[in-house]
Amino acid sequence: MPEQRGFDGGRRASFRALSLSSLANLLRLCINRAEYAASSLRVDLGTPTDRFGVALLHAILDHGRSILVLLNAREYAAIPIVCRSAVEAYVDIVNL
16 A cells, blocks of 8 residues: 655655555444443443433444445445544543
8 A cells, every 4th residue: 555645744644545445344343342342331321421321322333334334335425424423422422
């Protein structure tokens, strides 16, 4: 893979270009690991913070699964919209 330069001309940061299939595999791995971790969470569903946290975590996982479906269907235009929703759900978790 060719090395890409960052916005600053590569003086401070650079990154390697990844193929779309590599990114999809990484997303699939992240979803699988998050599902595994979520299965062992201990939460008190009687507290609103825990309830909202679990709901938001599942929303993020659902958004990730949706992105994989969109990638497989080659519907690339919708992916940024779903990504933004996932990021917003993550920010909501951080702000709980």
